[in-house]
Amino acid sequence: MKKTKRFMQLGLGILLMVSLLFFANGFGYADDHSLTVKKGDTLYSISKKYNLTVQELKEFNGLKNNTIYIGQKLLLPGVTESEPMYAVVGGSFTKKDNATKQIANLKKKGIEATFVTKVINEKTYYRIQAGVFSKKGNAEKQKELLRKNGIKDAYIVTSKNLHVNGVHVGSTYSQLLQQFGKPVKTEDQLNIRSLYYNGEGAGVRVNFNMENGSVFGLQVYPEYLQLSSLPKDKSQIIDVYGYPNQVKTVSCYESASCGQFIYQFNKNNLIIQFDRDGKTVQYYDLSKFH
Template sequence: MNRFKRFLQVGLCTVLMGSVFYFGNGKAAAEDIYIKIKKGDTLYSISKKYNISVEDLKEFNQLTSNKIIAGQELMIPDFEQTKALYVVVAGSFSKKANADKRVTFLKKKGIEAVVVKKVINGKSLYRVQAGAFSSKSKAEKMKKKLKNYGIKDAFLFTEMPLHINGITVGSSYKQLAQKFGQPTKTEDDKNTRSLYYKNDGAGVRVTFNAANDSIEQLQVYPEFLKTASVPTEKSQILKLYGNPNEVKIVTCYESAKCEQIIYKFNNDKLIVQIDRDGKTVQYLDLRNTK
């Protein structure tokens, strides 16, 4: 069977399994849920049963009204991959050497930790991350443990897994098509599919994991999309994703200088390239780096 035909049938997506300590990929594949409408069902009753909003049900099933009929099939998308995680920070430092010392100290105590760089107002800050959890209670326990070891500046904050328009590494092709809309045409090249929506350029290029047919890399070009839900300006990117982990200047077309805003979370990386005008988003590139 052709690989891309299978994408429409399998519908694999990423889920966060329970209260997991995330430093690795932290991803597992699961099938989307499909249900058949029974007599008496309403979108409201279904939304309550599956803990999903009526608006999301309508969007993912391309419904233009709240009317549903018995026998109709609905997809219940799994939004676990875009739920916020509770990140435990064991101190923030202006010098990386001091952050490295804190990591060494924690590892001697049997606590895995990594240094995460953040760029805030053009200055680098080095945070020591001692885990990211889907359960707040688990994160609180880690924070308490850190304080017992004398780290009084330990704190928690929430952070979303990296995504573009709600699609993460590990999402299914069906979820992608639901969020970005059906393209006017597609082109396949091995494990990569280009989706065209308007004008001559591809609005989306997606590469699939050969092992489980889930999304491995997603490139999005806002100027070639019909949807307005993808950020088109630098200010929108910073508002949506917050302070980046890295900012660098790269050479783009015609030897011009463009800016790349880079976000990292677990083993995922999001690169947003800004045009030479300093404000327009050229593309967003989300991939797994493991």
């Protein structure tokens, strides 16, 4: 039976690559996608080190030739997304108000924090989060700061940025093709490219910056793909991504109800929608928070 796929239009924009962002107390998000050129570096040596092409580096940085200089800062499309990041969390409350009170107390002491939710066996838990860091040393300092200010069970969660089949927000279009393969045809509409792999429906729809190839939105439909590496049912999803931050029930095709797992990490958002049977993955939708 032919299914009507729900496609979420993602807003226009270009993913801004910035270094690690801190507030006054060290709270922030790991978003470090750059390096500083040192003596002996060339575009070729950098491209090999980070599994990129010279052309990708040039296009992403607006370089007209291969000349770079010591001290120059180069943006690296998506490469650090696969590196571990460190979230500092503490507490586990069944009531949102309790988490909110703890956060208010921390803010009075000059410590920025927020709460994140986790749904485990259909029950929602609220946890305090005080930043996501690309350097473990910074996360350790933040953990100790929380412990000194009353969050005795503060700990570090090591994770990687959200992805679909190895493609993250910030990956390049060429990296996407490496992961999903070359399509039999493509169709462009505004800033969206649809990739067809079997001649029926689009298996991938990608929002990317046409100038530098940086991906800032991705929708994937497993029904139209033959990828053993792509989880296709709920049990596999939990094995790969863990328990979701939110669970929702939404209206889908033919007035049916479909479930969603929603994952949020480091300012990225991943929605995984299941079919009417509650098990089969209908689509993935990966984007940056707006």
